[in-house]
Amino acid sequence: xxxxxxxxxxxxxxxxxxxxxxxxxxxxxxxxxxxxxxxxxxxxxxxxxxxxxxxxxxxxxxxxxxxxxxxxxxxxxxxxxxxxxxxxxxxxxxxxxxxxxxxxxxxxxxxxxxxxxxxxxxxxxxxxxxxxxxxxxxxxxxxxxxxxxxxxxxxxxxxxxxxxxxxxxxxxxxxxxxxxxxxxxxxxxxxxxxxxxxxxxxxxxxxxxxxxxxxxxxxxxxxxxxxxxxxxxxxxxxxxxxxxxxxxxxxxxxxxxxxxxxxxxxxxxxxxxxxxxxxxxxxxxxxxxxxxxx
Amino acid sequence: xxxxxxxxxxxxxxxxxxxxxxxxxxxxxxxxxxxxxxxxxxxxxxxxxxxxxxxxxxxxxxxxxxxxxxxxxxxxxxxxxxxxxxxxxxxxxxxxxxxxxxxxxxxxxxxxxxxxxxxx
Amino acid sequence: xxxxxxxxxxxxxxxxxxxxxxxxxxxxxxxxxxxxxxxxxxxxxxxxxxxxxxxxxxxxxxxxxxxxxxxxxxxxxxxxxxxxxxxxxxxxxxxxxxxxxxxxxxxxxxxxxxxxxxxxxxxxxxxxxxxxxxxxxxxxxxxxxxxxxxxxxxxxxxxxxxxxxxxxxxxxxxxxxxxxxxxxxxxxxxxxxxxxxxxxxxxxxxxxxxxxxxxxxxxxxxxxxxxxxxxxxxxxxxxxxxxxxxxxxxxxxxxxxxxxxxxxxxxxxxxxxxxxxxxxxxxxxxxxxxxxxxx
Numbered sequence: 001x002x003x004x005x006x007x008x009x010x011x012x013x014x015x016x017x018x019x020x021x022x023x024x025x026x027x028x029x030x031x032x033x034x035x036x037x038x039x040x041x042x043x044x045x046x047x048x049x050x051x052x053x054x055x056x057x058x059x060x061x062x063x064x065x066x067x068x069x070x071x072x073x074x075x076x077x078x079x080x081x082x083x084x085x086x087x088x089x090x091x092x093x094x095x096x097x098x099x100x101x102x103x104x105x106x107x108x109x110x111x112x113x114x115x116x117x118x119x120x121x122x123x124x125x126x127x128x129x130x131x132x133x134x135x136x137x138x139x140x141x142x143x144x145x146x147x148x149x150x151x152x153x154x155x156x157x158x159x160x161x162x163x164x165x166x167x168x169x170x171x172x173x174x175x176x177x178x179x180x181x182x183x184x185x186x187x188x189x190x191x192x193x194x195x196x197x198x199x200x201x202x203x204x205x206x207x208x209x210x211x212x213x214x215x216x217x218x219x220x221x222x223x224x225x226x227x228x229x230x231x232x233x234x235x236x237x238x239x240x241x242x243x244x245x246x247x248x249x250x251x252x253x254x255x256x257x258x259x260x261x262x263x264x265x266x267x268x269x270x271x272x273x274x275x276x277x278x279x280x281x282x283x284x285x286x287x288x289x290x291x292x293x294x
Numbered sequence: 295x296x297x298x299x300x301x302x303x304x305x306x307x308x309x310x311x312x313x314x315x316x317x318x319x320x321x322x323x324x325x326x327x328x329x330x331x332x333x334x335x336x337x338x339x340x341x342x343x344x345x346x347x348x349x350x351x352x353x354x355x356x357x358x359x360x361x362x363x364x365x366x367x368x369x370x371x372x373x374x375x376x377x378x379x380x381x382x383x384x385x386x387x388x389x390x391x392x393x394x395x396x397x398x399x400x401x402x403x404x405x406x407x408x409x410x411x412x413x414x
Numbered sequence: 415x416x417x418x419x420x421x422x423x424x425x426x427x428x429x430x431x432x433x434x435x436x437x438x439x440x441x442x443x444x445x446x447x448x449x450x451x452x453x454x455x456x457x458x459x460x461x462x463x464x465x466x467x468x469x470x471x472x473x474x475x476x477x478x479x480x481x482x483x484x485x486x487x488x489x490x491x492x493x494x495x496x497x498x499x500x501x502x503x504x505x506x507x508x509x510x511x512x513x514x515x516x517x518x519x520x521x522x523x524x525x526x527x528x529x530x531x532x533x534x535x536x537x538x539x540x541x542x543x544x545x546x547x548x549x550x551x552x553x554x555x556x557x558x559x560x561x562x563x564x565x566x567x568x569x570x571x572x573x574x575x576x577x578x579x580x581x582x583x584x585x586x587x588x589x590x591x592x593x594x595x596x597x598x599x600x601x602x603x604x605x606x607x608x609x610x611x612x613x614x615x616x617x618x619x620x621x622x623x624x625x626x627x628x629x630x631x632x633x634x635x636x637x638x639x640x641x642x643x644x645x646x647x648x649x650x651x652x653x654x655x656x657x658x659x660x661x662x663x664x665x666x667x668x669x670x671x672x673x674x675x676x677x678x679x680x681x682x683x684x685x686x687x688x689x690x691x692x693x694x695x696x697x698x699x700x701x702x703x704x705x706x707x708x709x
Contacts, residue, residue, distance in 0.1 A: 036595075037431075043616050109525050149599075234677070269616070347521075348506060
């Protein structure tokens with residue numbers, strides 16, 4: 001089984017549109033949308049949810065007001081400042097303590113040291129994950145709860161489920177739509193994959209972010225290739241990126257022009273290669289054939 | 295002597311899972327008698343970071359002297375080393391075959407982690 | 415109205431669910447416009463994973479400061495191997511095996527649990543570097559950004575550190591990372607207004623909905639900017655109308671602006687007429703903040 005992950009560093013370079021095309025062009029694959037706090041792949045894959053499960057992650061503390069003696073020990077010990085006086089919040093009794101669930105990271109320090117045993121500490125639901133059927137095979141995706149943390153762990157769940165599906169159905173490829181950035185959820189998306197495709201664009205921001213994401217990928221010693229999207233926006237910058245890629249040993253596997261059909265395909269809820277036979281579709285097909293079965 | 299082999303399922307003919315921290319099963323085998331017990335490691339599958347650490351602690355609690363797997367990451371290796379558990383890497387095929395590979399001494403004894411940490 | 419806020423300063427976060435919609439473009443152009451109108455402005459880039467504001471503002475960097483996060487340092491000569499530190503740690507960052515304590519600093523959330531629980535006082539706090547903060551100036555604009563070390567998973571402590579550098583300027587324009595999870599929340603918390611930049615596409619709309627839910631969960635005021643407003647469809651406009659979300663600015667798709675962006679130039683530099691648009695945006699933001707304060 002091989003795993004291909006598409007990332008970009010900078011957001012909005014076209015990761016999801018390209019993943020949708022790869023989904024349409026490949027066989028025997030499982031799709032995994034690991035951009036768990038802004039998932040979009042399902043919008044163009046005609047996803048029908050077949051199974052859904054709550055995502056339980058980490059723990060959170062809360063104050064049991066009947067037991068609380070208002071000593072303020074939790075407020076003193078919490079390094080994150082998650083314990084606040086209710087008086088700070090609108091419409092609550094003044095001066096009683098309360099824990100902001102958005103700030104709490106679940107370290108449990110208040111729970112362990114509360115002299116009145118007035119803190120409840122338990123697993124929380126912080127999102128949901130789905131197994132869907134699409135016209136391009138099974139897909140695992142997720143939705144992180146509003147204002148929740150732990151996106152890295154949810155990415156791990158999505159990948160573990162995708163892997164399970166691939167093993168169960170004898171599918172030999174997992175195509176992963178990764179999140180932007182280089183932090184926790186990106187690391188969780190990249191580790192243990194066989195090929196990293198970085199989608200960049202010929203802008204100074206794109207170049208800057210490409211270099212940081214390349215450094216990240218090289219840390220995992222996974223083969224990393226690049227695709228320059230909207231390459232005709234700034235041909236000089238495109239040439240500069242190609243040089244940079246050559247110097248750093250990153251093969252440029254695709255050059256894709258700017259084309260309005262990318263947006264039109266999105267509106268039509270499909271991939272560009274299925275939507276039209278425009279030159280950009282050909283460029284994406286050639287890229288897919290070039291990287292082949294990674 | 296008891297060893298733990300990482301596996302994708304809970305039988306002797308199950309395939310070895312090359313991953314340590316995120317293996318679904320540990321097959322604990324007494325290599326002197328051939329007795330075996332499958333132990334689920336499923337709760338570590340969906341851990342964010344630190345699956346190797348928890349799996350290492352798990353292996354230590356099972357009282358095994360060696361772990362047989364495909365690869366081992368840096369965090370798991372440190373834990374297993376501290377627990378005095380040898381790590382044999384490069385196991386392939388089924389659990390039964392990996393037992394033979396272990397007995398024949400053809401598996402590498404890890405001196406350090408051979409893969410980067412991975413969270414999935 | 416300014417008088418009742420932190421010495422008169424206003425904090426505006428520029429965020430978006432979807433990446434690449436133009437957050438940095440909006441934030442830098444707004445900062446430049448306000449500065450040219452005589453405001454004391456600070457631009458703070460909290461997209462520490464991929465900070466890009468410096469490409470457009472081109473500040474002269476005056477100071478670099480390393481930022482760390484607290485992690486435990488165990489004095490093994492005092493450790494009795496009781497394992498209480500490992501038991502309290504929820505993040506597997508400190509583990510006791512056979513009486514030997516092992517730490518994994520990269521997993522530590524800096525809660526101090528192990529330090530507090532250790533009966534031998536054998537653990538003290540030390541720092542682990544996660545990135546740096548660079549500060550500088552360009553014309554009238556104070557510039558601050560955080561740069562996360564590549565390979566580092568935890569960005570929230572660095573974002574907090576960037577925000578702690580804000581002081582008493584008139585306006586702080588804070589560039590947020592994309593998405594809706596912890597780094598974004600850390601960035602937009604405690605701000606006076608959140609500008610959500612989107613584009614009129616299905617992806618833009620889907621991610622905008624999530625971003626709006628996030629901002630509302632945090633009880634903050636918000637407004638929307640549609641970038642490249644003439645591509646795509648009417649979904650975003652319809653959603654804003656239906657949800658009674660103020661649409662503060664629409665920026666047309668312009669090849670010249672896109673080219674200037676690709677070279678690291680701000681739109682207001684190549685199309686000075688846009689300064690009027692950004693000044694108008696600012697007026698609408700201020701009206702929103704003050705009118706809702708009176709409610």
